[in-house]
Each structure stands twice: as structure tokens, then as C-alpha cells.
Amino acid sequence: MTVTADWHITNAKVLDVFNQKFVETDLWVTGDNIVFLGTPIDGIATQTYVAQGQYLIPGSIDAHMHVESTTLAPTTLASVFMDRGITRAFxxxxxxxxxxxxxxxxxxxxxxxxxxxxxxxxxxxxVPATNFERTGAALHAADLKPFYDHPDVGGLAEVMDYPAVANGDPDMMQKIADALAAHKTVDGHGAGLTSEQIADYRNVGIDTDHEAVNAQEAAERAALGMHILIREGTVEQDELAILPAINAQNQRQFSFATDDKTAVDIAENGGVDHSVRVAMNAGMAPELALTMATLNAAEAHHLTNVGALTAGYVADLVVVSDLKTLKPTRTLVSGEWIDEHEPVLPRPFATNLMNVSLVEANLVLPLKTGRAHVIDVKPFHIDTEHSIVDVPMNEAHEFVPNAEFAKITVAERYHDLGNGVGIIRGLGIREGAVGTTFSNDSHNVVIAGASDEAIVQAADALREIGGGMVVVDGQGGVTALPLEIGGLMTTASVETTVAKTRELHTKISQLCNVDFDVFQTLSFMALPVIPSLKITDQGLFDFDTWSFIGIDAE
Structure with missing residues (x-):
């Protein structure tokens, strides 16, 4: 057999993901595909890369993520990921x-x-996630269907409105039907759902979930046929709790996802390459951890020519010298070495949606007795506790923040339609305020602060920069990171973004006595589809009763 190739990669230990072992062999690449694995009788290649005994692994895949959570533009993030051996993301x-x-x-x-x-x-x-928050847009099945003709569309993203599925909402059912008709994946979102409710998802064709938070949930959902995307993000760190659910029989039903990760976190720790290291440090064999990050993730989304290093598969591969660090020596994407590519600069997205005005009168929070419903932060998790406790108030029976309890507000930013106000514990804000337009899922303005004056100042600063992240210190000084792409992403470089974000974190550390990412935590306080007590622009929302509640607990 004669093999003609563009690249002959030799003297390498190639990961066989099907048998989970490394094999000393050669790889032949033509165009964007692998055409042969092994030593042909006759092989001719335009160029040869001698791996010098290093490991060859498939490019890693992030099975579910939100680019916006990084605050980086898509092209900027792509370069960061490829430098870490990640070559694909859903x-x-x-x-x-x-x-x-x-x-x-x-x-x-x-x-x-x-x-x-x-x-x-x-x-x-x-979009919107629920009708409990006002948003900048609404997308119906008819709006989404034309996009399935685009080759880069992978399917329907996390279906988070469980009641719409359970009740057979016509528009939701049509969205799912259109994805399945296009032979695409439908991702799930099973936060807080029982096995019976997960079965409702399975019955309509939803077959992945990234919301399992422990081994029991993961094992139960895997047994129901769900592919489990093990989430390890900046706030949502569920991997170590889920790993015990994986065994020899079900291991093909698990892969890795970051969901929501900041630019600083990625720069310091990595993306799904970090997930692989977490698994290996917990005792998982490198061969299995890497298979989960590659072949398993591809199969979860029904890609039959991705995630392996053998003939017929896309030539996405990474050369590494050390399986502990997984630091790439070189990375090949679709048959091309990325170190030969010039960086692609992001283009702007022209939209100005910062129509919000906030005054101190909008923030007054009257109380009847001082006993109130309070959002209790759970560090490194996006869900919260719903507490009923006594809170401080003044003689006018109005809530007054202190070192334990802060005031939180969510203000609708698209048409200046008003704001909700609540009480949050666990952010440790002693003075000033922290605010952002990155607030899942409607991305209204969310601000937590120690005074009404600081909260209003943060809102004004966010409006002036067109959206982003701000910290107001105790003396009224403002530090800000503009996110000019919809108030969510920046066209700045990763180096600039990371440096500015670190500056914001330094400022926060002077206001808050916590060891977690306050911006990331704050961004999930307005997400009503996650338990237990959240706040939207319309008020306090109780996940367990699926309804709004007042601040007073009588």
C-alpha cells in the first residue's frame, strides 16, 4: 500500500482511545484528515515531523461552554484554547x-x-430562559430553524425550561423537533431534577446533561441514558464529586465541560485540560481521562470522525512531552500547525443596550418586622440557600446593609423598566459596591453593595462604559472593565483582559472578605432556573415554588 500525505508524524506514542493505551507508531495526514496510522509498505510525505518519543493525543473538546463567560471574543478565546491543546468546543x-x-x-x-x-x-x-425576567430578545422555533443550514451549528443548546418540556409547550417542542430533524444533538439542563423528570427529557430526545452535582445524580442520569458532561468551571466545581460515579461499564457516557469559566481562570489553570488534570490527580488513568476529553465528547454530540487518531478522523492532535502537565509542544488543527497561523483579531458587534437609570429611591427596601427572605451564597456553586433570618433595619423599618448582609439589585437594562431589590449574605461586602452586566441569563444590571449611594454609582459607571464589570470602593473610586460586545465580551487581548480582571479582583479583595470569584458568583444570582432563591428585575424568585415572593417572612 502506498500512502501519500502532506505530513508524516513519526517517533511518537499515539493514544489509541478505543483501547485506551499508547502505541508507538506513525501518523499520516493529508489535508485536514488522518489517512493512515502505522507504517505503510510505501509512504511518501511532503513534510515530516519527528516527535522524538513524545505523546500524540487528540485535541481536547469542551463539551459545553459559554464563550461570553470568559469575557473574551470568540477569536481571542480560540487562540487561548489552541495554545492549551483544546481544538474544539460546543x-x-x-x-x-x-x-x-x-x-x-x-x-x-x-x-x-x-x-x-x-x-x-x-x-x-x-431565550428568555423564563418569563420571570425581562430580556433584550426572544427567540422562537421559527427564528432558530434557518440556522440549521449552517455547517457550524451543532444542535439545540441546553433546554433549561423544564416546565415547557413537561407541559408540552408547542414552541419548545418545535425547537426540539427541528434539531432532531436536522440530525443534531439536543442538550439538557437538569438542575435539581428528579430521575422521573430526567425521563421527561429523555422522552423528547434530550440526551446530555451538565447539571449533575454529585456522584448519585450522575450515576442515576447515566443509567437513564444521559451523557454526563462533567462540569468544572470557575464557580461550578462539580468534578471531584462526580468522578466516583464513573466505572468500567459507564465510562463512555462521561466527558468534560467548563460551562462558565473566566479568562483569569483559563489563563492560570486552563480549560478542559484542567479537567483532565483534576481527574488524573484524583487517580484516574491518563488514557481514560484523555478519552473522556476527546472521543467521548465527540460521541456525545454524534460526531463520528472526531476525537481519535486513526484513518478517517479529522487531524486535530496535540504533541505533549509530559502527561502530568499536558503542556503542548505543538498543536495541529485540521491538518495545520497553529504556530504557523497569525492571530485573528476580533471584530466588534455594534449594539448599545444600556438604557438603565437607577436612583437611590429605587433601592429602598421596606420591612415589616425585620425578619426577611435572604439569598445565601454557596461558595464555588451557582445555586443558593433560601434563608429566613433577622436582618438589620433603621427606625423607618428599611433594610440597612452591614458586613454580613448586603443589598442586591437587578435592573432591567434594555428599556429601563425597573429593578428588583433583595438581601444577600455571603459576599462579605464591607463597603462600596460590585456590579456587572454579565448576569445570567438575561444580562440585566446586577449590583451588590454596602450602600445605596455606591450601588447607584456602580450603575452609572456601567451605563457610561456600555456594559462590563465595575468595582466602586469605599471612597467612591471606580475601577472598570468595559465589555463592548453586548456588555458581555471585549475586543481586548487576553493579556489586557486578564490584567484588568486581576485589578478588579484586587479591588474586590479590599471590599470583600471571601476567597471565591465575586463577579462570577454575582452573575448567577439573577438566574431563576437554578435553585433556590434568586432575584430578577421583577423581584425575589423562589425556585422551589416557582414563583415570586415578597421580602418579608412573617
Whole structure:
């Protein structure tokens, strides 16, 4: 047999993901595909790469993530990921779509096509996520269907509106039907759901879930046929709790996802490459951990030619010298070495949706007795506790923040339609305020602070920069990171973004006595589809009763 190739990669230990072992062999690449594994009788290659005994592994895959959570533009993030041996990601542009609708999805697809990195854009299923918050856009089945003709669309993103599924909502059922008709994946979102409710998801064709938070949930859902995307993000760190659920029989039903990770976290720790290291440090064999990050993730989304190093598969591969660090020596994406590519600069997305005005009168929180419903933060988790406790108030029976309890507000930013006000414990804000327009899922303005004056100042600063992240210190000084792409992402470089974000964190550390990412935690306080007590622009929302409640607990 004669093999003619563009690249002959020799003297390598190649990961066989099907048998989970390394094999000393050669690899032959033509165009963007692997055409042969082994030593042919006659092989001719234009160029040869001698791996010098290093390991060859498939490019890692992030099975579910939101680019917007990184605050980086898609092209910027692509370069960061490829430098870490990540070559593919399934992304849900729910955040930017909630701000600007179908044009935002098209922007993400256009930007995805400008980089060698493989972005699979999952169409947002729930914009708005619920009718309990006001948002910048609404997407119906008819709005999404034309996008399935685009080759970079991977399916329907996390279906988070369980009641719509359980009740057979016609528009939701049509969204799912359109994805399945296009032979695409439908991702789930099973936060807090029972096995019976997960079965409702399975019955309509939903077959992945990234919301398992412990081994029991993961094992139960895997047994129901769900593919478990093990989440290890900046706030949501569920991996170590889930790993005990994996065994020899079900291991093909698990892969890795970051969901929501900051630029600083990725720069310091990595993306799904970090997930692989977490698994290996917990005792998992490197061969299995790498298979979960590659072949398993591809199979979860029904890709039959991705995630393995053998003939017929896309030539996405990483050369590494050390399996403990997984630091790439070189990375090949679709048959091209990325170190030979010039960086792709992001393009702007022209939209100005910061129509919000907030005054101190909007923040007054009257109390009857001083006993109130309080959002209790759970560090490193996106869910909260719903507490009923005594809180401080003044002689006028109005809530007064202190070192234990802060005031939190969510203000609708698209048409200046008002704000909700509540009480939050666990952020440790002693003075000033912290605010952002990155607030899942509708991305209204969310601010927590120690005084009404500081909260108003934070809102004014966010409006002035067109959206982003701000910290107001105790003396009224403002530190800000503008996120000019819809108030969610920046066109700045990763180096600039990381440096500015670290500056914000330093400022926060002077205001708050906590060891977790306050911005990331704050961004989930307005997400009513996650337990237990949250706040939207319309008020306090109780997940367990699926309804709004007042502040007073009598």
C-alpha cells in the first residue's frame, strides 16, 4: 500500500482511545484528515515531523461552554484554547442572544468561521430562559430553524425550561423537533431534577446533561441514558464529586465541560485540560481521562470522525512531552500547525443596550418586622440557600446593609423598566459596591453593595462604559472593565483582559472578605432556573415554588 500525505508524524506514542493505551507508531495526514496510522509498505510525505518519543493525543473538546463567560471574543478565546491543546468546543451563545437575538447568533457564527479552531454553535433553546425576567430578545422555533443550514451549528443548546418540556409547550417542542430533524444533538439542563423528570427529557430526545452535582445524580442520569458532561468551571466545581460515579461499564457516557469559566481562570489553570488534570490527580488513568476529553465528547454530540487518531478522523492532535502537565509542544488543527497561523483579531458587534437609570429611591427596601427572605451564597456553586433570618433595619423599618448582609439589585437594562431589590449574605461586602452586566441569563444590571449611594454609582459607571464589570470602593473610586460586545465580551487581548480582571479582583479583595470569584458568583444570582432563591428585575424568585415572593417572612 502506498500512502501519500502532506505530513508524516513519526517517533511518537499515539493514544489509541478505543483501547485506551499508547502505541508507538506513525501518523499520516493529508489535508485536514488522518489517512493512515502505522507504517505503510510505501509512504511518501511532503513534510515530516519527528516527535522524538513524545505523546500524540487528540485535541481536547469542551463539551459545553459559554464563550461570553470568559469575557473574551470568540477569536481571542480560540487562540487561548489552541495554545492549551483544546481544538474544539460546543458553545451556547445564550448570553449574547439574550441581549440581541438572532443577529447575535449570526455574529458568533461569523466569528467562529474566522479561526482554525472548531466552534460548534448550539442554538439557544430558552431565550428568555423564563418569563420571570425581562430580556433584550426572544427567540422562537421559527427564528432558530434557518440556522440549521449552517455547517457550524451543532444542535439545540441546553433546554433549561423544564416546565415547557413537561407541559408540552408547542414552541419548545418545535425547537426540539427541528434539531432532531436536522440530525443534531439536543442538550439538557437538569438542575435539581428528579430521575422521573430526567425521563421527561429523555422522552423528547434530550440526551446530555451538565447539571449533575454529585456522584448519585450522575450515576442515576447515566443509567437513564444521559451523557454526563462533567462540569468544572470557575464557580461550578462539580468534578471531584462526580468522578466516583464513573466505572468500567459507564465510562463512555462521561466527558468534560467548563460551562462558565473566566479568562483569569483559563489563563492560570486552563480549560478542559484542567479537567483532565483534576481527574488524573484524583487517580484516574491518563488514557481514560484523555478519552473522556476527546472521543467521548465527540460521541456525545454524534460526531463520528472526531476525537481519535486513526484513518478517517479529522487531524486535530496535540504533541505533549509530559502527561502530568499536558503542556503542548505543538498543536495541529485540521491538518495545520497553529504556530504557523497569525492571530485573528476580533471584530466588534455594534449594539448599545444600556438604557438603565437607577436612583437611590429605587433601592429602598421596606420591612415589616425585620425578619426577611435572604439569598445565601454557596461558595464555588451557582445555586443558593433560601434563608429566613433577622436582618438589620433603621427606625423607618428599611433594610440597612452591614458586613454580613448586603443589598442586591437587578435592573432591567434594555428599556429601563425597573429593578428588583433583595438581601444577600455571603459576599462579605464591607463597603462600596460590585456590579456587572454579565448576569445570567438575561444580562440585566446586577449590583451588590454596602450602600445605596455606591450601588447607584456602580450603575452609572456601567451605563457610561456600555456594559462590563465595575468595582466602586469605599471612597467612591471606580475601577472598570468595559465589555463592548453586548456588555458581555471585549475586543481586548487576553493579556489586557486578564490584567484588568486581576485589578478588579484586587479591588474586590479590599471590599470583600471571601476567597471565591465575586463577579462570577454575582452573575448567577439573577438566574431563576437554578435553585433556590434568586432575584430578577421583577423581584425575589423562589425556585422551589416557582414563583415570586415578597421580602418579608412573617
Amino acid at each position: 458553545i451556547d451563545p445564550h448570553e449574547i442572544a439574550s441581549v440581541a437575538g438572532a443577529p447575535a447568533i449570526q455574529y458568533m457564527l461569523d466569528e467562529a468561521g474566522r479561526t482554525p479552531f472548531h466552534y460548534h454553535v448550539m442554538l439557544p433553546s430558552s
